[in-house]
Amino acid sequence: MRTEEHDRVLEPRIAHAGHGDQQFAGQILRGVGCGHALMMGSGANPHKRDAIFQRFPADVISAHPRRSCTREHMKSSALVFLTALALTGPGAAQAGPSLHAEVDVLPGWRAADGTHIAALRITLDQGWKTYWRAPGEAGIPPHFDWSGSENLGRVGFLWPVPQIIVSNGVTTLGFEGEFILPVEVIAADPGADIAIEGALAFGICEDVCMPLEARVSAVLPAAAADQDPRIIAALAARAVPAAEAAVVSANCTVEPIADGLRVTARLDMPEVGPDEFLVVEAADKSVWVSQAVVEREGDILIAEADLVPPAAKPFDLDTETLRITVLAEGRGVDIQGCDEAQ
Secondary structure, rough: OOOOOOOOOOOOOOOOOOOOOOOOOOOOOOOOOOOEEEOOOOOOOOOOOOOOHHOOOOEEEEOOEEEEOOEEEOOOEEEEEOOOOOOOOOOOOOOOOOOOEEEEEEEEEEEOOOOEEEEEEEOOOOEEEEEEEEEEEEOOOOEEEEEOEEOEEEEEOEEEOOOOEEEOEEEEEEEEEEEEEEEEEOOOOOOEEEEEEEEEEEEOOOEEEEEEEEEEEEEEEOOOOOOOOOHHHHHHOEOOOOOOOOOEEEEEEEEOOOOEEEEEEEEEEOOOOOOEEEEEEEEOOEEOOOOOOOEOOOOOEEEEEEEEOOOOOOOOOHHHOOOEEEEOEEEEEEEEEEEEEO
């Protein structure tokens, strides 16, 4: 089955409570780096944009010049071979010193309404990072596929607020050190165990960026009841909904550009903090979104971003499907949908 990404119906699960925290890890087979950013190679098709990342994993990722927030094309080339992640049995510790990341599952608990709360934990070597759901112009977006799972209705992630990471003049969104990603599973039969079979792909970066792929197999017992304070803390670190942040309105204007659309959002909302950073996400994950140019005029936060589809031409956009996140000082506001201004 395909997973859907919600923030209330969290995404995937990977726990095997019968063995405590199940761990899986992997080994990097090959990676050719590109500095901190995984840029598009100068020889690649310039019309494919970041849609190629959204289809990752694939055999090879190549890249093309990307738009910057100043709308000039960055010039960088890279070729990155995808890596394979070897699944170990329950309780395994790590896959080897070259991985730079250990991944395990916090099994979590079954809630009274039948949903199961667990978490994916990624522990990174010092200096390494992994990416948020919208990684920025030069990051590697995570990908999840839970085909083959049993008793799995819907799954979704509840993402904590990311760090804003600036390296070599490029801004990405992600996490350093230990990253705990809560996951909620809606069981088809709330009274039965959930058997998970799936694959996940994510990127890690230091001076070189490595896309990693993992296969997981786990059981989430229906009887699990003890809440994990680590997951509770990660849930508390999410962006707050617009209503809780006193957002009065969100209006967007859309204009065509040569290779897509330019969206200007006007948000009537209190200041989140100094140096506000705004992220625009399209419902269609194959659409590349530039870093937003942001300015504030009193209570109005104004942001402008370019959206470029794989076809690199203007397209129909329902602004109610846009997701806007405003970040500042480790806090965030999550705005679902934007009214189209005439």
